[in-house]
Amino acid sequence: MGKTLAEKVWDAHVVRKGEGEGANAQPDLLFIDLHLVHEVTSPQAFEGLRLAGRPLRRPDLTIATEDHNTPTLDIDKPIADLTSRTQIQTLRNNCKEFGVRLHSLGDAEQGIVHVVGPQLGLTQPGMTVVCGDSHTSTHGAFGALAMGIGTSEVEHVMATQTLSLKPFKTMAINVEGTLRPGVSAKDIILAVIAKIGTGGGQGYVLEYRGSAIRALSMDARMTICNMSIEAGARAGLVAPDQTTYDYMYGRPHAPQGEEWDAAVEYWNTLHTDHDATFDVEVDLDADTLEPFVTWGTNPGQGISLNEAVPFPGDFGDENAKLAAERALQYMGLEAGTPMKDIRVDTVFLGSCTNSRIEDLRAAADVIRGREKDPKVRMLVVPGSARVRLEAEAEGLDKVFKEFGAEWRFAGCSMCLGMNPDQLEPGERCASTSNRNFEGRQGKGGRTHLVSPVVAAATAVRGTLSSPSDLEPASVSASTTTDAA
Amino acid sequence: MEKFTTHTGIGVPLRQSNVDTDQIIPAVYLKRITRTGFEDALFSAWRKDPSFILNQEPFNAGSVLVAGPDFGTGSSREHAVWALKDYGFKAVLSSRFADIFRGNSGKQGLLAAELAQDDIELIWKVLENAPGTEVKVDLVSKTVECGNVVAPFEIDDYTRWRLLEGLDDIGLTLQHEEDITAYEATRPSFKPKTLPARIQ
Numbered sequence: 001m002g003k004t005l006a007e008k009v010w011d012a013h014v015v016r017k018g019e020g021e022g023a024n025a026q027p028d029l030l031f032i033d034l035h036l037v038h039e040v041t042s043p044q045a046f047e048g049l050r051l052a053g054r055p056l057r058r059p060d061l062t063i064a065t066e067d068h069n070t071p072t073l074d075i076d077k078p079i080a081d082l083t084s085r086t087q088i089q090t091l092r093n094n095c096k097e098f099g100v101r102l103h104s105l106g107d108a109e110q111g112i113v114h115v116v117g118p119q120l121g122l123t124q125p126g127m128t129v130v131c132g133d134s135h136t137s138t139h140g141a142f143g144a145l146a147m148g149i150g151t152s153e154v155e156h157v158m159a160t161q162t163l164s165l166k167p168f169k170t171m172a173i174n175v176e177g178t179l180r181p182g183v184s185a186k187d188i189i190l191a192v193i194a195k196i197g198t199g200g201g202q203g204y205v206l207e208y209r210g211s212a213i214r215a216l217s218m219d220a221r222m223t224i225c226n227m228s229i230e231a232g233a234r235a236g237l238v239a240p241d242q243t244t245y246d247y248m249y250g251r252p253h254a255p256q257g258e259e260w261d262a263a264v265e266y267w268n269t270l271h272t273d274h275d276a277t278f279d280v281e282v283d284l285d286a287d288t289l290e291p292f293v294t295w296g297t298n299p300g301q302g303i304s305l306n307e308a309v310p311f312p313g314d315f316g317d318e319n320a321k322l323a324a325e326r327a328l329q330y331m332g333l334e335a336g337t338p339m340k341d342i343r344v345d346t347v348f349l350g351s352c353t354n355s356r357i358e359d360l361r362a363a364a365d366v367i368r369g370r371e372k373d374p375k376v377r378m379l380v381v382p383g384s385a386r387v388r389l390e391a392e393a394e395g396l397d398k399v400f401k402e403f404g405a406e407w408r409f410a411g412c413s414m415c416l417g418m419n420p421d422q423l424e425p426g427e428r429c430a431s432t433s434n435r436n437f438e439g440r441q442g443k444g445g446r447t448h449l450v451s452p453v454v455a456a457a458t459a460v461r462g463t464l465s466s467p468s469d470l471e472p473a474s475v476s477a478s479t480t481t482d483a484a
Numbered sequence: 485m486e487k488f489t490t491h492t493g494i495g496v497p498l499r500q501s502n503v504d505t506d507q508i509i510p511a512v513y514l515k516r517i518t519r520t521g522f523e524d525a526l527f528s529a530w531r532k533d534p535s536f537i538l539n540q541e542p543f544n545a546g547s548v549l550v551a552g553p554d555f556g557t558g559s560s561r562e563h564a565v566w567a568l569k570d571y572g573f574k575a576v577l578s579s580r581f582a583d584i585f586r587g588n589s590g591k592q593g594l595l596a597a598e599l600a601q602d603d604i605e606l607i608w609k610v611l612e613n614a615p616g617t618e619v620k621v622d623l624v625s626k627t628v629e630c631g632n633v634v635a636p637f638e639i640d641d642y643t644r645w646r647l648l649e650g651l652d653d654i655g656l657t658l659q660h661e662e663d664i665t666a667y668e669a670t671r672p673s674f675k676p677k678t679l680p681a682r683i684q
Contacts, residue, residue, distance in 0.1 A: 042516035063678040083515040134560040150562035152591035252682035255674040263674040
């Protein structure tokens with residue numbers, strides 16, 4: 001019988017097969033092709049190596065960047081928060097001591113770890129990629145098996161360049177059809193999570209398939225794979241194709257010359273065989289999909305933007321009912337309120353989910369020639385210093401600034417409350433990030449997860465909106481952005 | 485890692501599903517560079533509410549957390565496990581754990597025991613009717629006892645063995661270093677290296 005893509009990648013990395021079969025088989029020992037490191041989940045791992053007198057086995061397969069703690073303003077000044085500054089300095093010291101390549105704040109390659117890897121061409125099809133960050137699933141967009149790990153595992157990879165991993169189950173997410181204008185990859189993944197739930201992917205590697213996925217760009221595929229973890233999945237991936245190769249070709253660490261040809265020949269084998277079977281298959285219709293938005297405090301609590309805040313009584317399951325009641329209370333929402341009547345205070349465009357160049361372009365296209373609701377604050381945070389430079393070369397920074405948005409330096413920013421970009425208690429945010437957990441964007445902050453174009457349209461109207469809700473843009477203002 | 489065979493301690497009923505790791509420990513506490521001292525950070529936002537279960541005696545002295553389904557979702561932060569352990573928890577019972585949280589627990593000697601939701605509900609009732617009731621978690625027999633409830637739990641054999649023996653993962657893997665070296669020799673040359681750095 002044939003193999004799924006995930007099984008092929010897995011099998012190609014087995015250093016040592018675990019004994020036994022089925023659910024209680026011993027884990028396989030897998031080789032790790034790329035280890036991404038950042039300041040938050042690494043200090044205790046480096047310390048563990050030091051205490052045990054162990055070297056870092058493969059510095060040449062390891063790369064570090066600073067992203068979670070870093071400010072997005074005044075990056076040329078010392079970091080004001082002392083504990084953040086200490087953590088960043090600790091990473092710098094550790095990378096120096098163990099010979100790890102580091103892209104620090106101010107460096108042209110600094111940025112969110114999941115934006116940096118792909119843009120350098122370090123993420124390639126058929127690889128195993130790990131990082132002490134759950135959104136490592138992002139790299140699955142290239143047909144890599146990419147997993148978030150804890151700090152003990154970070155130390156294990158540093159010491160051995162391997163991980164002990166238990167067998168997984170496979171789930172196909174079939175998305176057939178054509179997305180309508182204003183509907184994007186973010187809406188696909190929010191709809192998938194709403195459908196299967198935050199635990200629905202638990203134990204599974206998801207493979208996103210179907211005509212709607214094939215039609216997506218790499219940036220869009222990364223958005224989808226990024227949020228696989230929000231469905232509880234161990235990883236999410238998309239088979240590589242010409243779109244993947246076109247994205248990779250010429251990137252600094254992409255293979256060159258004959259190596260490129262050899263790589264493509266191998267990459268072409270990385271697809272699920274016709275006679276392979278998935279443990280579970282889930283179908284989603286792209287033709288009828290609408291912009292999606294979350295109303296609650298976990299990413300599975302999402303609905304179409306055209307709908308209203310649900311009634312807890314509508315949930316059959318007692319736990320879901322309780323969770324909905326609690327979420328509505330935290331979110332300050334009344335059941336039955338149309339989602340589009342919900343007014344926001346802040347719009348955040350950024351995070352490892354939606355901070356790549358296409359995300360910025362899509363949002364800029366919506367706001368170009370339009371005015372921001374004066375009561376709304378909008379933060380635009382490119383995913384990496386390189387994305388920022390690219391956007392500025394296209395004049396996107398001017399579009400955002402003229403609109404009245406804040407144009408920031410690269411980092412995780414308002415996705416999580418670890419740096420100065422945070423919501424105030426009770427503040428409501430339309431956010432292109434990945435988690436609407438209580439307090440995630442700042443203590444007491446209220447998060448609605450949305451796509452970049454919904455974020456942009458919301459900044460115009462002040463209430464949750466899709467681009468189709470907007471009046472036509474003024475012609476005169478649009479002429480200022482011809483640089484793009 | 486300390487060996488785990490059985491543990492008996494006060495059970496804490498946390499009647500909530502989807503307890504994500506941002507709730508277990510908010511990001512602001514992740515700036516520390518130590519592996520211990522996170523007890524103050526555990527559920528820090530919820531602990532500001534006087535009615536929160538860990539603010540009530542005798543639950544504040546609890547060591548077995550009995551939680552709703554999908555415990556430990558979200559961020560991979562192992563700090564969530566460190567915070568639970570530093571507070572004094574030895575075991576968490578739930579009908580479904582997020583994979584990364586479960587993995588992290590196994591590395592740190594915190595027992596993540598998977599029970600049927602019906603059994604979780606029975607244990608919740610015992611703990612709510614008689615606060616302070618102890619829960620006995622027996623990893624040898626894979627059972628939980630609480631009041632008149634006796635329930636089996638699931639844990640994979642490998643993690644169970646490592647917990648029972650108190651084994652260090654890295655040490656185990658390095659016993660197979662020859663296999664790693666042999667694998668490295670077979671890797672295709674087109675696979676990328678981070679060094680030397682190529683910059684665009």
